Amino acid sequence: MAPSTQQQWTVEGKDGFDSLKFTEDAEVPKPGPNEVLIKFHAASLNYRDLIIPKGMYPFGQRDGVVPASDGAGVVDAVGEKVTRFKIGDNVTTLFNAGHLAGALDPISAKTGLGGLVDGALRQYGAYNEQSVVAAPQNLNFMEAATLPCAGLTAWNALYGITGKQLKAGDWVLTQGTGGVSIFALQFAKAAGARVISTTSSAEKTQTLKQLGADHVINYKENPNWGEEAAKIAGGGGVHHILEVGGPTTMAQSLKAIRMEGTISIIGFLGGGKAEKQPTFLDALTNVATIRGLLVGSRLQFEEMNAAIEANNIKPVVDEKVFGLEQAKEAYQYMWDQKHFGKLTIKIA
Known part of the structure; x- marks a missing residue:
C-alpha cells in the first residue's frame, strides 16, 4: 500500500537549476481505472532535463511539472480495468506517453514526460497502462531507467x-x-x-x-x-x-x-x-x-527491449549515483560534463 505523501521535485520557472524545487509532502496520485501506479526505484537524466529549467527547451513545458522523462520501478497498484500489467511487474516510463506506434503526430508530441506530463523525479507516479513498458529482464532498475529517452532515440535513428x-x-x-x-x-x-x-x-x-x-x-x-x-x-x-x-x-x-x-x-x-x-x-x-526525430514509439521500445534481452546489452551507467534529494547536484554534475554514459538517480 502506497503512502499518502511522497518526496518529489518540480520545475518552477526558468531561472536555471534554482528553478528545481524539492518537497517531502507531495500527494501520491491514485491510479484511475486504466492506470498503474509505479513505485520508482531509479531515474536517469538527459540533456533535455538540464535545459528545461534553464528555459532553453524548444518544445512544450509546463510550469510546476515533475521533471525527468526516464524512470524505472515496480507496479505498486493497478486500476480496475488494467490488463497489461499486474502488481510487482518491473516497468519503465515512455518518453511521449501518447506515442504508441507509427509516426509521431502533433497530439502525441505534446505528451512528453518531464515537459508537459509529470515525470519520474518522485517516489510514485500514475500512468495509463498503454504508456508503460515492461523492463528488459536482464537489466536492473538503474540500467532500465536509462532506456526511455537515450536508448529509444538511438534505436529509432538506426531502425526508424x-x-x-x-x-x-x-x-x-x-x-x-x-x-x-x-x-x-x-x-x-x-x-x-x-x-x-x-x-x-x-x-x-x-x-x-x-x-x-x-x-x-x-x-x-x-x-x-x-x-x-x-x-x-x-x-x-x-x-x-x-x-x-x-x-x-x-x-x-x-x-x-x-x-x-x-x-x-x-x-x-x-x-x-x-x-x-x-x-x-x-x-x-x-x-x-x-x-x-523525437525519441520513438512504444512499439519501437518493445522491439528495442527484445534486442537488449537477446544480446544481453548492458547500458553504460556512470559510476556516480545520486540520491533523490541530491537531484540538483546531479543536474550540475551532468552540466559540467563529469559523467560518462548515463547518469542515474536512485529513488527507492
Missing part, C-alpha cells in the same frame, strides 16, 4: 526508416560519449555493423574501443573528421550518422555520409549556431536523407 534500417556490415558514425551515442554504438555492434566514433579525449578513446568502436577519431586533433570518416568507410562514406552536435557538427557529418545515407538529427549539444551552417541544398548535393 522503413527500407533503411541498420543491417550487418553497415558503417555507423557516432559523436561523443553521451547516452544516445553509446547506445547507438552498442546496438550497431550487436547487429554486426561497423562503428566510427568521435571524441576529444584520449581516455574516452580507449573506453569507446573497449565498447566495440572499430575506429575512433579525435575531433580536436582532426577537425576535418568528416572526410576522415568517409575514408575509413572505404571512400563512399557511412550509412548512418547520429547527429547530436547540431549546427556546429553538421557540416562534417555531411562530408562523412554516403549517397542515400541517413543523418538523424537528435540534438544540439554544440550550440545552436555555427560560423557557416549547411543549407537544405546540402541534402540534395549529398543525396542523403536528413531527418529530425
Whole structure:
C-alpha cells in the first residue's frame, strides 16, 4: 500500500537549476481505472532535463511539472480495468506517453514526460497502462531507467526508416560519449555493423574501443573528421550518422555520409549556431536523407527491449549515483560534463 505523501521535485520557472524545487509532502496520485501506479526505484537524466529549467527547451513545458522523462520501478497498484500489467511487474516510463506506434503526430508530441506530463523525479507516479513498458529482464532498475529517452532515440535513428534500417556490415558514425551515442554504438555492434566514433579525449578513446568502436577519431586533433570518416568507410562514406552536435557538427557529418545515407538529427549539444551552417541544398548535393526525430514509439521500445534481452546489452551507467534529494547536484554534475554514459538517480 502506497503512502499518502511522497518526496518529489518540480520545475518552477526558468531561472536555471534554482528553478528545481524539492518537497517531502507531495500527494501520491491514485491510479484511475486504466492506470498503474509505479513505485520508482531509479531515474536517469538527459540533456533535455538540464535545459528545461534553464528555459532553453524548444518544445512544450509546463510550469510546476515533475521533471525527468526516464524512470524505472515496480507496479505498486493497478486500476480496475488494467490488463497489461499486474502488481510487482518491473516497468519503465515512455518518453511521449501518447506515442504508441507509427509516426509521431502533433497530439502525441505534446505528451512528453518531464515537459508537459509529470515525470519520474518522485517516489510514485500514475500512468495509463498503454504508456508503460515492461523492463528488459536482464537489466536492473538503474540500467532500465536509462532506456526511455537515450536508448529509444538511438534505436529509432538506426531502425526508424522503413527500407533503411541498420543491417550487418553497415558503417555507423557516432559523436561523443553521451547516452544516445553509446547506445547507438552498442546496438550497431550487436547487429554486426561497423562503428566510427568521435571524441576529444584520449581516455574516452580507449573506453569507446573497449565498447566495440572499430575506429575512433579525435575531433580536436582532426577537425576535418568528416572526410576522415568517409575514408575509413572505404571512400563512399557511412550509412548512418547520429547527429547530436547540431549546427556546429553538421557540416562534417555531411562530408562523412554516403549517397542515400541517413543523418538523424537528435540534438544540439554544440550550440545552436555555427560560423557557416549547411543549407537544405546540402541534402540534395549529398543525396542523403536528413531527418529530425523525437525519441520513438512504444512499439519501437518493445522491439528495442527484445534486442537488449537477446544480446544481453548492458547500458553504460556512470559510476556516480545520486540520491533523490541530491537531484540538483546531479543536474550540475551532468552540466559540467563529469559523467560518462548515463547518469542515474536512485529513488527507492
